[in-house]
Amino acid sequence: MDINDLIAIVKKKLKNKIIIESIKIEDKSFLHSKHKGNDKKKFHLKILISSKELSKMNRVQSNKKIFKILDKELKNNIHSIQILIH
Numbered sequence: 001m002d003i004n005d006l007i008a009i010v011k012k013k014l015k016n017k018i019i020i021e022s023i024k025i026e027d028k029s030f031l032h033s034k035h036k037g038n039d040k041k042k043f044h045l046k047i048l049i050s051s052k053e054l055s056k057m058n059r060v061q062s063n064k065k066i067f068k069i070l071d072k073e074l075k076n077n078i079h080s081i082q083i084l085i086h
Helices: 003-017 060-068 071-076
Strands: 022-027 043-050 078-085
Touching: 003 022, 003 043, 003 060, 003 071, 060 071, 060 078, 071 078
Parallel strands: 043 078
Antiparallel strands: 022 043
C-alpha cells in the first residue's frame, strides 16, 4: 500500500468514528529506516488530533478507541503509531 493511500484511509476511518475538529497525519517511517527488521511495507505514523471527544477521555481510553478503529491497518500496514491529542 502507498503511504498516501494509507493516510487517506486512516483519516477517513477516524473521522467516521470520532468527532474531530482537525487531524494531521505525518509519515515518520524515515526515522526507523535503519532499524533491524524494518519492513518497508509497514509505516510509522504520527497522528495529531484536535478532538473535544477524545480530550474528555484519559490517554489509555482515547488510544484504545483509535487502535480499535485502525485495527486492520495496524495489523497490515502500520508498524508504529504516535498519537498526540489536543
